[in-house]
Amino acid sequence: MPVNRTCDRLLDRRLFVAGLGVAGVGAWTSACAGGCGDKDSQAHEQQEQQEVTPSEDLMREHGVLKRVLLVYDEAVRRIDAREDLPPDTVADSADIIRTFIEDYHEKLEEDSLFPRFEKAGKLTHLTKVLREQHQAGRRVTDRIRHLATAQTIQTPEFAVELRTLLQQFTRMYAPHEAREDTVLFPALRTIVSGEEYAALGEDFEKKEHQLFGDDGFEKIVDRVAGIENRLGIYDLAQFTPKT
Numbered sequence: 001m002p003v004n005r006t007c008d009r010l011l012d013r014r015l016f017v018a019g020l021g022v023a024g025v026g027a028w029t030s031a032c033a034g035g036c037g038d039k040d041s042q043a044h045e046q047q048e049q050q051e052v053t054p055s056e057d058l059m060r061e062h063g064v065l066k067r068v069l070l071v072y073d074e075a076v077r078r079i080d081a082r083e084d085l086p087p088d089t090v091a092d093s094a095d096i097i098r099t100f101i102e103d104y105h106e107k108l109e110e111d112s113l114f115p116r117f118e119k120a121g122k123l124t125h126l127t128k129v130l131r132e133q134h135q136a137g138r139r140v141t142d143r144i145r146h147l148a149t150a151q152t153i154q155t156p157e158f159a160v161e162l163r164t165l166l167q168q169f170t171r172m173y174a175p176h177e178a179r180e181d182t183v184l185f186p187a188l189r190t191i192v193s194g195e196e197y198a199a200l201g202e203d204f205e206k207k208e209h210q211l212f213g214d215d216g217f218e219k220i221v222d223r224v225a226g227i228e229n230r231l232g233i234y235d236l237a238q239f240t241p242k243t
Contacts, residue, residue, distance in 0.1 A: 054200040055185040057208075060217065061105045062177045067224045068093045068101075069173060072166040074231050079153075079163045089227050090162070091148035097141050100220050104211055106134045108204055109180075113188065120191040123184060130184070133176050140169045 052060075071093045078085040114127040144165050152158040189197060208216045228234035 052201060052205065054197060054204055055188060057201060057204045058105065058108070058185055059181055061101070062181060064096070064217075064220055064224060065101050065105075065173060065177055067228070068097055069170045070233065071224070071227055071231065072170050074233050076163050076166050076170075079159050085153055086230060087148050087150045087153045089230050090153075090166075091145065092223070092227055094141055094144045094148055096220060096223060097137075098145070100212070102134070102138050102141060104207070106137075108207065110134065112200060112203065113184065116191055117184070117187070122191060123187060126179065126184060130176065130180065133172055137169060137172065140165050144169070 071089065075085055075090050075093075077083075110131065114131060117123045117127050144162065147153070147158055147162040147165070153162065192200070212219060225234060
């Protein structure tokens with residue numbers, strides 16, 4: 001078979017989504033790069049390497065959620081220790097939860113993932129619980145946003161309520177996201193075709209760009225990092241055990 005046809009086949013999106021993955025495509029295309037000589041093929045290769053699969057997209061968004069949960073944990077610690085807690089750190093975190101997690105990430109799950117599992121008759125009990133937890137989380141976020149002000153945080157009874165809400169949120173979402181990462185997302189490939197899987201990834205990216213602009217994910221990560229810096233929990237090394 002001619003070299004160019006081999007390269008074209010290796011770069012075919014259907015092979016990519018069927019299991020080669022980004023690393024596989026990169027390795028194979030490097031092996032035949034000398035014979036391809038087609039700038040269009042090379043540009044196509046670079047585009048494929050930059051694309052994010054649906055599961056990867058959702059799981060990295062879970063990374064944002066996890067970092068906000070750690071911010072909530074620090075807020076609870078400060079309330080318990082009666083240390084200063086800048087109210088804007090909680091308010092900004094809750095805003096990220098509302099706009100990026102609840103109104104975007106969870107909407108993707110509710111509109112694009114859960115219905116597919118339910119139509120396939122798979123993991124239906126799990127999707128039911130996940131939907132219910134999304135709704136519960138939104139109610140908790142509403143209350144957190146209401147309480148995350150300088151005046152309420154300085155009021156003991158409201159500070160106690162805020163602490164309870166933050167704990168409830170983190171207690172629910174730690175197992176929630178873990179179950180999605182280890183059960184729901186890996187099962188997605190079993191209920192959709194390779195082409196549908198790839199199309200989902202493109203839809204997710206398009207929606208992200210519409211809502212948050214270019215480099216939207218990176219901008220959200222930067223916002224979270226700024227909150228972590230204000231609370232003194234950004235430096236990863238501080239969490240390494242000394243023993």
